[in-house]
Amino acid sequence: MKNIIKYIVTLACSCQPILFSQTADQIRNRIEGTDRPVIPAQATGETQASSESGNVYDDAISDTGAQRPVQLKDKGISSFVGYNSKYFYRDNPLSQPDNAIKQATGMWTNTFFGGAGLGVFDAGDAIITPYIGVSYTINDYIKSELSDFNYNSTGAYALLLAQFGNGWSIRGGVSYSMDRSTKQDTEDYMETYPNIGVLKSYVVNESTTAIFDASIGTHQANTEALPIAESHEDELSSIEYAASYALNYELMNFLIIPKYKISFKDYDKGVNKNRNDIVHDFNFKIEYPFSDSFKISTFYDYSTRKTDGLDDHDFKSHDYGIILGLNARF
Amino acid sequence: MAIFLYSNNRPIVQNVQGKSEVIQTTESNKTEIIDIQKNTVIEYNDLLCTGKGSRAEIHQDNAVYRLGSMSVATWDSNRSIKLMDGSFLYCSTIDANLTISSNQTTALFMGSGTIIFETTQNGGFKFIPIEARGSVFTSKGGSVEVKSGRMLLVLGEPSYFGDAYDIDLILMIKTSRLLNSFPDPLPTFGRISLAIYAQQLKLKGKYNALIGDAPTKDNLQMWQFGPSEDENNKGVFNKIFNRN
Numbered sequence: 001m002k003n004i005i006k007y008i009v010t011l012a013c014s015c016q017p018i019l020f021s022q023t024a025d026q027i028r029n030r031i032e033g034t035d036r037p038v039i040p041a042q043a044t045g046e047t048q049a050s051s052e053s054g055n056v057y058d059d060a061i062s063d064t065g066a067q068r069p070v071q072l073k074d075k076g077i078s079s080f081v082g083y084n085s086k087y088f089y090r091d092n093p094l095s096q097p098d099n100a101i102k103q104a105t106g107m108w109t110n111t112f113f114g115g116a117g118l119g120v121f122d123a124g125d126a127i128i129t130p131y132i133g134v135s136y137t138i139n140d141y142i143k144s145e146l147s148d149f150n151y152n153s154t155g156a157y158a159l160l161l162a163q164f165g166n167g168w169s170i171r172g173g174v175s176y177s178m179d180r181s182t183k184q185d186t187e188d189y190m191e192t193y194p195n196i197g198v199l200k201s202y203v204v205n206e207s208t209t210a211i212f213d214a215s216i217g218t219h220q221a222n223t224e225a226l227p228i229a230e231s232h233e234d235e236l237s238s239i240e241y242a243a244s245y246a247l248n249y250e251l252m253n254f255l256i257i258p259k260y261k262i263s264f265k266d267y268d269k270g271v272n273k274n275r276n277d278i279v280h281d282f283n284f285k286i287e288y289p290f291s292d293s294f295k296i297s298t299f300y301d302y303s304t305r306k307t308d309g310l311d312d313h314d315f316k317s318h319d320y321g322i323i324l325g326l327n328a329r330f
Numbered sequence: 331m332a333i334f335l336y337s338n339n340r341p342i343v344q345n346v347q348g349k350s351e352v353i354q355t356t357e358s359n360k361t362e363i364i365d366i367q368k369n370t371v372i373e374y375n376d377l378l379c380t381g382k383g384s385r386a387e388i389h390q391d392n393a394v395y396r397l398g399s400m401s402v403a404t405w406d407s408n409r410s411i412k413l414m415d416g417s418f419l420y421c422s423t424i425d426a427n428l429t430i431s432s433n434q435t436t437a438l439f440m441g442s443g444t445i446i447f448e449t450t451q452n453g454g455f456k457f458i459p460i461e462a463r464g465s466v467f468t469s470k471g472g473s474v475e476v477k478s479g480r481m482l483l484v485l486g487e488p489s490y491f492g493d494a495y496d497i498d499l500i501l502m503i504k505t506s507r508l509l510n511s512f513p514d515p516l517p518t519f520g521r522i523s524l525a526i527y528a529q530q531l532k533l534k535g536k537y538n539a540l541i542g543d544a545p546t547k548d549n550l551q552m553w554q555f556g557p558s559e560d561e562n563n564k565g566v567f568n569k570i571f572n573r574n
Contacts (some may be wrong), residue, residue, distance in 0.1 A: 063385065063398030064417045064448045064458065065506025067481060067541040068498040076532040120531045127528045163527055165520025 076120030076129075080329045084111040088299075088321020093141060094149070095305070097312045106142035107321075111135055113155075126162040131173075133157050140182075150182040172196040189236070191221040207250045214243040219265075232270025238277075239266045255287040267309075275309035297323040341372040341390040341405055345512055348384025350397070353377040374405050380416070387512055393428075394421040394516060396508050413455060417448040419508040421516050425464065430455070435489040438467040441476060444518045446508055450544035454485040454492070460499065460509070461518060461525035478525035485547050493550065498536055499526045 091104040115133025122128075135155040141147055159173030172195070179189040195217025204210050221236035244261035260282050267275040281303040289295040300320040307313035343366050354362045354376050364370070372378060372388060379402050380386055388395040390408065397403055401416020410429040411418065420428055421444045428439045434453030439445065441464010448456045457466060461478040471490035474482065479499045483492030503509055503522065516522070542551030 062417055062448060063401075063507040063511070064446050064456075065502040065504075065509065066498075067456075067458070067495070068501050069495045069537045069539060069541060070479075070498045070529070071534040071537070072496050072529065072532040073534050076528070078531065117531060120528050122528065127524055127531070129531060163524065165522075165524040167523070 077116070077118060078329060079114070079116040080327055081114040082112075082325065082327030084113075084326075085109075085324045086111075086321060087323075088319050090317065090319045092315060092317040093146060095315050095317065097315050099312070103143065103146060105146050108140045108142060109137055111137040123162070126164050129161045129163070131157070131159045131161060133159075138182075148183050151179045151188060152182060154178045154180070167200050167202050169199045170196070171199070187224075189221065189223055191219050191236075193217050193219050195240075204247065209248040211246045211248065212244070213246075216241050232272075235267070235270030235272045237267070237269050238272075240264070241266075253288060255289070257283075257285045257287065259283045259285070272310060275307060275313075277305055277307050277313075279303060279305045293326060293328050295325045297325065299323065339391070339408070340374075341388045341395065343368055343370040343372065343386055344389050345387040345514070346384075347386070347511070348399075349381040350384050350386045351379050351381075353379065372405060374407055376404060377414075378403050378405075385507065385511060387514075392422060392424055393426070395419065396421075396512065398508050413447055413449055415449050417446060417508060420445050420447070421518055423517050423521075430457075432484075434487050435484050436469070436487075437484045437489055439476070440464050440467070443476070443478075444509075444516060444522060445476075446506065450483070452485060452544050452547050453487075454483060454489075454544065454547070456544075457482040457484055458497070458502075460502065461521040479529050481541070483544060483550070485544075492544070492547070495541060496529075497541070499529050 086107075086109045088107055089104070090107050092102040093105050093107065094103065096102050113133060113135035115131055118130040118132065120127060120129055133156065135153075137153040137155070139153060140150050155175065155177050157173055157175035159171055159175075161169055161171045163169040174192060174194045177189070177191050177193070178187060180186065181188050195215055197213060197215030197217075199211065199213045201209055201211045217240055219236070219238050219240060220234070221238075222233050223236055224233040240263055242261060242263035244259060246257055246259035249256040249258075261280075263277075263279045263281075265277040265279070267273070267277075281301065283299060283301045285297055285299040287295050287297040298321070300318075302316070302318050304316045305314060346366055346368065350366050352364045352366050352370070352372060354364065354373065356362060366372075366378070366386060378386065378388075378397060380397050380399055383399055385399060386397045388397070390405075393409065395411070396419040398417035398419075401418060402414040403416070403418055404412050404414070406412060406429070409426055410431075411420075412431045414433055418430075420430070420439075422428075422442050425440070425442045430437055430439065430447055432447075432449050432453060432455040435455065437455075437457060439457075439462075441462060443462025443464065444460040445462055446456075446458040446460065448458065450456060458481045459476045459478055462476045464476050465473045466476055466482065466484075467473045468484060468489035468491055470486070470488040474491060474494075479496055479502075481495045481497050483494075484490075485492045499522075503526070509516070509522075538554060538556040540553045540555070542553055544550045
């Protein structure tokens, strides 16, 4: 009931202070429901290895193998830039609870990102690679009533990745995220996220690769700019434990990626004291690469959140849409 | 016990594909040709020969040796091999000294790794470390630090190094029967994976050419294929859309 009232008030009341105090809550809901993949797959190794022609030189006389000369960078310092445009339907854009009206809408997000690998270091049993990167995302709601919620996200990260020969990799780093309201020009949310994680990829069969990922990190959040009464500026801070499992299945030129992720968040500040969230997310994506640097994807995503310790925070969300991705490595 | 130790210290055949033979010279200078099978013990100075499409895997003291098709090799002693013709793989996870020689030249590898040797028409050989750590010595060329994926040419007597080339490890591994035509994976599988991973991170571009034989000490055959333009010289737009 409380959330229905909030929704009605938001739509009906033209009084700016009240409207803003209500949208602040909704912005917080939106923030809580936002997945923040600030570390791109280029850094974590989650991307499919670049597809090589599968030609085996069956007629080669020698058993040695084909020797194709390559050119390598001396110190392994590399950089990448990219752009993703995502146009999708979201049935619960503000992460409203089940008993609230959800204001389904289309969303258009445009992300510009860049990063660098700062060298390749052989540590015996592992290859160590430090990465840094930044991203900037413009998030626009298509529905005009929701355009007040449009926001821009800035992300940055520093990461140390150790890849082992058995397919496991360990990473540790810190990322930074900040959401700024497009209309109000206020910093609605900021967090730093020190985290560690492991990733294991292995080949299931000739056309399928499996990727397991697990991570733990602490979201050190700040929502100082949101004028919510009796609110703690750091009450969205939490410790997050997450695990995911994905299959990359190659079918002709398509890459089919079903992925399941579960995460547990433990809150301990303000009204969120003793609050726990369990989030299940199922994502199904089909990618078509036109080249190593240009691909188009379509996806469906279903996520649910079950909250203990705080009423009316369970939610479900369906998203589906298309993504255009460009990236270049240097 | 003595027989076991004796056998254990000699190269022992672990896998044979096709037809491979050992040519033994007896004390009375007679030659004897024996088909090798699993568990055949190779005596020092026996000639080990593989037929067309045939290969053999031999183990000795934690080292794995694989002899490629149409190859002839002999063990002078432990970790001292003469490759007269063809191709040969050495794999060891522990640091050791390996002397490898061909009809005209010799090199000493000190370290561990997975290395392929291939003879060339000029009497030398290619030294191709798939993954390796250590150094390789020649009498005239001194020592060179071995880098995974960097092929060296070893030439002449006294021996010296020819040119070095970084080669595409993914293609090498996909096409090398010495690496992928045997039932048991090499113990250095993880290290090979890491070498590929490191090379991919450092990769700047690939040349549209394949390295062939070295008929003379000054010549190395290079087979060009596809467009001659180096992919690295493409503009960003062309690079994104794979346009030549």
